[in-house]
Amino acid sequence: DGGITQSPKYLFRKEGQNVTLSCEQNLNHDAMYWYRQDPGQGLRLIYYSQIVNDFQKGDIAEGYSVSREKKESFPLTVTSAQKNPTAFYLCASSRQADGETQYFGPGTRLLVL
């Protein structure tokens, strides 16, 4: 069953703590993306990767970090520098690095304790 998986579904973060959100795809897609979704603000791009071992900052990269060591995996770390991390985080992938037809995972909701 092909697709994009994200884990965990819910994640709680304590003050000053770094947390990592997992994103895995078995679609053999080259490009992967992380978005943050807040009510009424649509989807905002955090980071994207067009190829293994390479990634670029999106519109709201501050306080986040990523890695792309494997084609199928693109984990996102929310660092303690991100002062307002409560949001719904969505991972996506696309076949080519042109942004077209992005397929989304089910999302991770991050809450701050």
Place this chain on the structure above:
Amino acid sequence: QQQVKQSPQSLIVQKGGISIINCAYENTAFDYFPWYQQFPGKGPALLIAIRPDVSEKKEGRFTISFNKSAKQFSLHIMDSQPGDSATYFCAASPNQGGKLIFGQGTELSVKP
């Protein structure tokens, strides 16, 4: 110039009616315009997409109308059903490796 503006923010339609959501853009380099549907707590799913070489694309009850000169495109949902109640996002992507730029979303509620 990279923005995609979407309206309305929310929409209530009676069952069987037509739902219309509009988007406008400024960047003439955009050449791919998808619409995504998102149910609460789920990731968005591609609904339908269009390129500027056609003015309309229809898939079942869903139609995209595209006006290149006005730099506007819209989603029409015919015979709207309660199961269509979701948030809809328009998006646009420029050519040559550009990223998708999303609109702010429209929360559609179809009343029985």
